[in-house]
Amino acid sequence: MRFFEDIEIGQRREIGSFTFTADAIKTFATQFDPQRFHLDEEAGRQSLFGGLAASGWHVGSVCMKLLVADGQRQAREAAARGDEIAIWGPSPGFRELRWIKPVLAGDTISFAGQIETMRTSEKRPEWGIVQARHTGTNQRGELVYSLLATAFVPRRNSNS
């Protein structure tokens, strides 16, 4: 992961891709979102979604999964270069989450992130606060998911 000082507004990064199988959609929905259009192909076809659709929380959780994997990849690369590794802090939340189009069984979603705003924290001077737009695009190039996430990012050379 990068330090606050290594980040610039407008920077974009591909986060990774994930294929939502029917099994994965039903497994998540059974546990967390047991609505009929997330559990049954026929009910999905009859719904506004037009097919078995992933829970929106499944899509968001998969984006998080890929973000963490990407951060771990960057940390390994930094370690290999002998650089200091930045450990990101927690997120205070997000805004503007849009489930723009349904994610249907078999769809492969590619996620990306782009930095939109950054500022230093007044209360915690060893941290910066970064807002990034995370997006998900399906195999047909259609934007299906978008969210403006906020995260605490460590500043370089702070003694935290």
Next chain:
Amino acid sequence: MRTGGLRLPQITATIGLPSANPPFNRHSILRMTLSFEDFPPGRFGTFGPRRVTREEVLAFAAEYDPQPMHLDEEAAARSMLGGLSASGWHLCSIMMRMMCDGFIGRTASLGSPGVNELRWLAPLRPGDDITLDMDVVEARVSRSRPETGIVTFRAVVRNAAGQELCEMISPVIVRRRAAVTSGQAG
């Protein structure tokens, strides 16, 4: 503030029914389904409590959010959160399940277009018993699909000490009663 005292017993009485997804037939729709008109602005209801176990916190984090602050006691103690905590996405997913069990499973819901704002206010700890308070902040008929309405909820999750862990503002699309009773398919 409205208390919704007349509506609340009807809704909470459905929680214990065996199936969250009753057979989709006209009779069950007429008898059980909540429609747009059942969500006027004001307090809607309180759901839970629901125990969040250490095992499920670790299982979700391992699958979707394997950061040390969600998986490793020592790393978590050194983190800003000061101890092991559930992934924020896990809390969101549990909140969704509490809504499904509480009322969405009995609502002519067509899904949600998104979340206006979500704030993670305090960490969800393993072993916490959480409750969910739902308020309707706005209810309006859809211009593009007049057989539906858009119900915007404010959801607040609290732990047993009453501390707010999470606040969400999110719209849900719900069929209007005329569309529900005429048996229009989704």
